[in-house]
Amino acid sequence: MTHALDPDAPAAEIPPRREPLAPYRDVTRSDAAFRAYLHGLPGVDQVGAEARTAVLGTRSIKTTAKAWAIDTAIAMVDLTTLEGADTPGKVRSLAAKARRPDPTDPSCPPVAAVCVYGDLAGVAEAALAGTGISVAAVATAFPSGRASRAVKLADVRDAVANGADEIDMVIDRGAFLAGRYLDVYDEIVAVKEACGDAHLKVILETGELVTLDNVRRASWLAMLAGGDFIKTSTGKISPAATLPVCLVMLEAVRDFRAATGRQVGVKPAGGIRTTKDAIRHLVLVNEVAGPDWLSPDRFRLGASSLLGDLLLQRQKLRTGHYSGPDHVSVD
Amino acid sequence: MSTDRLAVRKTYKLYVNGAFPRSESGRIYEVTDAKGAFLANAAWASRKDARDAVVAARAASAKWSGATAYNRGQVLYRVAEVMEGRHAQFCDEVAAGEGLSSSKARAAVDAAIDRWVWYAGWTDKLGAVLGGSNPVAGPYFDFSVPEPTGVVAILAPQRSSLLGLVSVLAPVLAGGSTAVVVTSKARPLPAVTLGEVLATSDVPGGVVNVLTGDAGEIGPWLAEHDDVDGIDLTGAPAGQAMELERLAAGGIKRVVRPPAEEPDWSADPGLSRLTPFLETKTVWHPMGL
Numbered sequence: 001m002t003h004a005l006d007p008d009a010p011a012a013e014i015p016p017r018r019e020p021l022a023p024y025r026d027v028t029r030s031d032a033a034f035r036a037y038l039h040g041l042p043g044v045d046q047v048g049a050e051a052r053t054a055v056l057g058t059r060s061i062k063t064t065a066k067a068w069a070i071d072t073a074i075a076m077v078d079l080t081t082l083e084g085a086d087t088p089g090k091v092r093s094l095a096a097k098a099r100r101p102d103p104t105d106p107s108c109p110p111v112a113a114v115c116v117y118g119d120l121a122g123v124a125e126a127a128l129a130g131t132g133i134s135v136a137a138v139a140t141a142f143p144s145g146r147a148s149r150a151v152k153l154a155d156v157r158d159a160v161a162n163g164a165d166e167i168d169m170v171i172d173r174g175a176f177l178a179g180r181y182l183d184v185y186d187e188i189v190a191v192k193e194a195c196g197d198a199h200l201k202v203i204l205e206t207g208e209l210v211t212l213d214n215v216r217r218a219s220w221l222a223m224l225a226g227g228d229f230i231k232t233s234t235g236k237i238s239p240a241a242t243l244p245v246c247l248v249m250l251e252a253v254r255d256f257r258a259a260t261g262r263q264v265g266v267k268p269a270g271g272i273r274t275t276k277d278a279i280r281h282l283v284l285v286n287e288v289a290g291p292d293w294l295s296p297d298r299f300r301l302g303a304s305s306l307l308g309d310l311l312l313q314r315q316k317l318r319t320g321h322y323s324g325p326d327h328v329s330v331d
Numbered sequence: 332m333s334t335d336r337l338a339v340r341k342t343y344k345l346y347v348n349g350a351f352p353r354s355e356s357g358r359i360y361e362v363t364d365a366k367g368a369f370l371a372n373a374a375w376a377s378r379k380d381a382r383d384a385v386v387a388a389r390a391a392s393a394k395w396s397g398a399t400a401y402n403r404g405q406v407l408y409r410v411a412e413v414m415e416g417r418h419a420q421f422c423d424e425v426a427a428g429e430g431l432s433s434s435k436a437r438a439a440v441d442a443a444i445d446r447w448v449w450y451a452g453w454t455d456k457l458g459a460v461l462g463g464s465n466p467v468a469g470p471y472f473d474f475s476v477p478e479p480t481g482v483v484a485i486l487a488p489q490r491s492s493l494l495g496l497v498s499v500l501a502p503v504l505a506g507g508s509t510a511v512v513v514t515s516k517a518r519p520l521p522a523v524t525l526g527e528v529l530a531t532s533d534v535p536g537g538v539v540n541v542l543t544g545d546a547g548e549i550g551p552w553l554a555e556h557d558d559v560d561g562i563d564l565t566g567a568p569a570g571q572a573m574e575l576e577r578l579a580a581g582g583i584k585r586v587v588r589p590p591a592e593e594p595d596w597s598a599d600p601g602l603s604r605l606t607p608f609l610e611t612k613t614v615w616h617p618m619g620l
Contacts, residue, residue, distance in 0.1 A: 320555075321552070321581075324559075
């Protein structure tokens with residue numbers, strides 16, 4: 001398979017496959033073995049998952065607990081703009097919002113990261129220098145992931161060179177659904193290497209994976225391949241982040257840590273628009289994965305309009321009366 | 332046979348965003364006629380219902396304020412048409428709730444329907460009557476146009492349950508604002524039926540939101556809400572109006588103060604209820620340069 005970007009690719013030496021962590025060292029020895037392993041994961045009870053999230057979603061979080069949850073959620077937001085019409089100016093204004101989400105209240109925490117396309121990572125990095133807010137860039141032919149591996153890796157290297165601290169990659173859903181799990185695995189490993197020091201978030205695009213069983217398989221695949229975060233969706237496909245999907249992924253990271261000792265983060269993205277949605281996710285994190293995951297290092301919320309609603313609710317708690325959309329910035 | 336039939340006891344709901352939800356609080360209260368006999372159960376709206384209603388009214392504002400005046404007039408006239416079809420039901424509810432004779436109740440319902448027609452006629456005349464070009468000493472073409480205020484909270488009259496309600500609601504809609512109405516606490520049934528009329532006429536969902544319940548409870552939340560642009564305190568409880576005005580000042584709202592006594596709503600309203608919820612925009616256009 002020759003490619004303009006990487007004409008030597010077929011001639012190049014294929015590096016030895018990096019093996020997963022301890023108890024799973026041999027599962028990637030062959031395509032058949034890997035498929036057997038992933039299909040051997042326990043099946044997900046979809047009705048049970050929906051029932052559990054429905055019950056947890058009714059939990060009432062009020063007053064001081066709500067204030068804590070809102071601040072925690074703000075600190076977990078990956079403030080995102082992934083539009084064809086993005087400009088450096090828009091990224092800079094988003095960065096300003098990320099540093100001081102509520103200019104009227106200095107006690108409001110900054111968000112965790114700003115998420116942009118790779119070519120704008122440099123703009124975001126310059127605007128966020130010294131703030132501790134990370135720059136996340138989507139790469140690997142986001143959102144479809146339909147490009148050759150050489151292009152995807154070049155995309156990743158370019159984003160990292162532009163200053164991205166975190167790379168959000170998409171998996172090859174076509175290969176995954178066709179059962180070519182080892183291809184998907186190898187690609188994530190290659191992207192992880194191309195990331196260097198940057199953290200890698202692996203987008204499963206659960207809206208295209210059809211079943212929760214597939215979500216569990218993809219989660220394990222991404223974690224075995226070395227992803228630092230598993231992320232639900234690109235936000236370009238509906239349904240995006242749903243609570244049952246998030247539940248399955250949180251179970252996966254919990255079980256993975258129990259088995260290997262490595263703690264992987266989870267990032268639901270897309271479709272989380274209200275404070276209520278965000279708090280439901282936090283409840284789920286606490287109940288399924290445990291409080292260890294209630295930190296921006298381990299749990300993120302990919303969103304754009306969510307921050308506005310969090311700020312409105314925060315203002316309501318602070319002032320005692322309802323606020324309006326005129327009182328937060330529009331991005 | 333018919334005397335043995337069990338009565339169908341009704342529990343009415345709110346009218347928010349074009350749908351009929353129960354109160355978020357789950358509360359209901361008994362509505363009685365003027366003599367104290369049970370009429371129906373009504374939803375007892377809470378502050379969160381008011382919050383949801385404001386969100387709906389805000390969302391509906393762009394479309395309603397952006398509709399042509401001609402179109403708004405047609406929609407309001409359609410409300411009158413649909414009300415006319417429910418004439419008898421309105422008469423029964425007004426007579427029971429306000430303790431009026433059937434002829435007086437009929438007169439009130441007739442006047443309420445006529446009021447919709449009257450305000451429907453006003454929509455496309457406001458610009459000419461309240462705006463126009465202004466003579467200025469300079470090379471400018473200077474003109475003013477009335478524009479809608481936005482989201483208006485209305486504490487509807489407590490006594491006149493239909494004519495009073497229409498008299499405060501229709502002018503807000505005619506001007507292009509959207510409304511959150513808190514009905515008369517003791518006499519909410521005509522307002523509930525009006526909600527059903529609005530749902531089946533051409534008024535877009537969210538333009539009118541009807542909350543049955545206690546104006547004294549919900550009023551302060553609406554008065555202090557930053558996303559409400561104006562508040563009509565006509566039905567505010569005696570003694571609370573001053574406090575509501577103070578709260579409304581925090582968000583710089585248009586306020587219509589309550590009258591000392593509930594007025595005779597059958598009188599010609601003139602423009603007095605149209606102008607408070609209109610903002611005058613004046614444009615200075617350079618010319619002759």
